[in-house]
Amino acid sequence: QVQLVESGGGLVQPGGSLRLSCVASGSIYMVNSMAWYRQAPGKQRELVATISAASSKDYKDYVKGRFTISRDNAKKAVYLEMSNLKPEDTAVYSCNTGTMRGIYYYPSNYWGQGTQVTVSS
Numbered sequence: 001q002v003q004l005v006e007s008g009g010g011l012v013q014p015g016g017s018l019r020l021s022c023v024a025s026g027s028i029y030m031v032n033s034m035a036w037y038r039q040a041p042g043k044q045r046e047l048v049a050t051i052s053a054a055s056s057k058d059y060k061d062y063v064k065g066r067f068t069i070s071r072d073n074a075k076k077a078v079y080l081e082m083s084n085l086k087p088e089d090t091a092v093y094s095c096n097t098g099t100m101r102g103i104y105y106y107p108s109n110y111w112g113q114g115t116q117v118t119v120s121s
Contacts, residue, residue, distance in 0.1 A: 002026045002110040004095050009115030012085055016119070020080040022095035022112055030073040033100045035107065036080045038091035038117075048093070050105045051078065058103070063089075085119045092116050 008020040024030070033052045039045040049059045049069040057069055068081040078095055092114040098107040 002028045002097065004097070004110060004112035006093060006095055006112040006115040009093060009117045011118045011120065013121055014086060014119055016085050017081070017083040018085065018117060020082070020093055020115060020117070022078045022080075024076040024078075024097070028076060028097065030071070030076055032097045032108070033105065034071060034078045035096045035098060035105055036069060036078070036093055037096060037107075038089075038093045039114075040091040045094070047105060049080065050098075050100065052100050056100075058105075082117070085117075087119045090117060090119050 003025045004022055006022045008018060012018055031053050033050055035050040036048045037045050038048050047060060048063055049067055051057050051069045051071050066084045071078045094114040095112050096107045097110045098105055
């Protein structure tokens with residue numbers, strides 16, 4: 001089994017920054033694509049950013065220019081650097097392993113518990 005543990009969330013003012021981390025353990029060799037998702041209360045989970053095993057990156061439009069996804073295969077980790085945060089970014093952020101097929105990302109059943117990000121004055 002693969003385990004994913006997210007950290008780095010917290011309370012931040014609008015315009016602030018946070019760096020989220022996701023560390024994997026178990027039967028994983030970091031050959032898959034990975035992604036960050038987020039889910040706000042009462043809303044469906046949505047894809048935020050993806051990164052392939054070769055570090056090709058893709059972002060949803062609402063985070064382009066503000067968020068940066070990266071990975072460190074030696075540490076079995078994936079990161080999400082967030083800047084210029086907005087109240088609408090408030091959500092539980094979770095990481096996932098999956099597969100890229102063209103422009104589409106297909107998540108696996110491996111999810112972390114998530115880390116809460118709250119953007120408020």
